[in-house]
Amino acid sequence: MPQPKDLDPYSDARAFYGAELRRLRERAGLTQEQLGERVFCSGTYIGMFESADRRPQQDLSRILDDLFDSGEHLQRLCRLARTSKVADYFADAADLERRARTISEYAPVLVPGLLQTEGYARAITRTTMRFSSPERVEDLVRGRMERQGVLEDERTPVVWEIIHEAVLRSPIGDHEVMARQLRHVVEMATRHHIVVQVLPFTAMKEAFMDSMVSVMSFGDAPSLVYTEGAGSGRLIEEPALVERSAQSYDLARAAALSPADSLDLLASTAEDYAKR
Incomplete structure (x- = not known):
């Protein structure tokens, strides 16, 4: 499982999303595996988002916002992080x-x-x-x-x-x-x-x-x-x-x-x- 790592959250939108996801998870007192169980995915999957190895997903961001009671914070960051030069x-x-x-x-x-x-x-x-x-x-x-x-x-x-x-x-x-x-x-x-x-x-x-x-x-x-x-x-x-x-x-x-x-x-x- 990708371990939490230090990212420069201001290097790009995906890194900022990962840093914010990690912050919200740690504030809730959850490990990557525990968070994964609550949102029906693996801890490895959560780790990939936190380490900016995978682009965030809109549906999962909505579920995470509901879980963390963070409004639409991660959903807005997700839209920004998913900006791409390809279809x-x-x-x-x-x-x-x-x-x-x-x-x-x-x-x-x-x-x-x-x-x-x-x-x-x-x-x-x-x-x-x-x-x-x-x-x-x-x-x-x-x-x-x-x-x-x-x-x-x-x-x-x-x-x-x-x-x-x-x-x-x-x-x-x-x-x-x-x-x-x-x-x-x-x-x-x-x-x-x-x-x-x-x-x-x-x-x-x-x-x-x-x-x-x-x-x-x-x-x-x-x-x-x-x-x-x-x-x-x-x-x-x-x-x-x-x-x-x-x-x-x-x-x-x-x-x-x-x-x-x-x-x-x-x-x-x-x-x-x-x-x-």
Whole structure:
């Protein structure tokens, strides 16, 4: 369980939330485990909020405010701490990516966000948010590009991407955008900590998921799964469901083309787009 640690509460909103949660808990004379029992979660979970390792949750903040009789204090801090440069439904998963030891993703429709070029990301965002202002679109594109900084960090995770062949055959933006995007995937896959495989149409029975799935493992916490659909995302932490997703991912990995054959297919498809 994360132990209480000294944080600079003024370093950022999340640290301030954690410091205030710890203050209220200690004022009530409760340990992390005791508080967790009262709000139906683990003491470890409480510790992650206090140490600013997890973004606070609005529903839990409301329960805590009721327990501590603190008005809407933690709820207001939660709204401030949850401010993010990425879509709100993805913000928790983006935060966890920075702590992950391994990230194993399955992408059935789009190139995974960690491997997207700016042009590809902009084309997607313009399509999915066609009624949003150009400024909002550019904010989200910048957020996605900044998110990719996790691949440059000294603690960078091992990233394994399985991309369905349908992603290669479904143009996003114009042909030049697609050619650059697929070449970028090939380039990224030459890094020692990134593996890319393509799941071909001929292996459809192994395409076990109909939405994007990311299995993340950590050195100091249990693995979890993030799934994403159109405009929504969900974190799954139930051990049995996480294990089931991990096993299904292993089956898809076994059915996919080898890394070398996958890069050949990506490169040849890129050239096809470039010639159109």
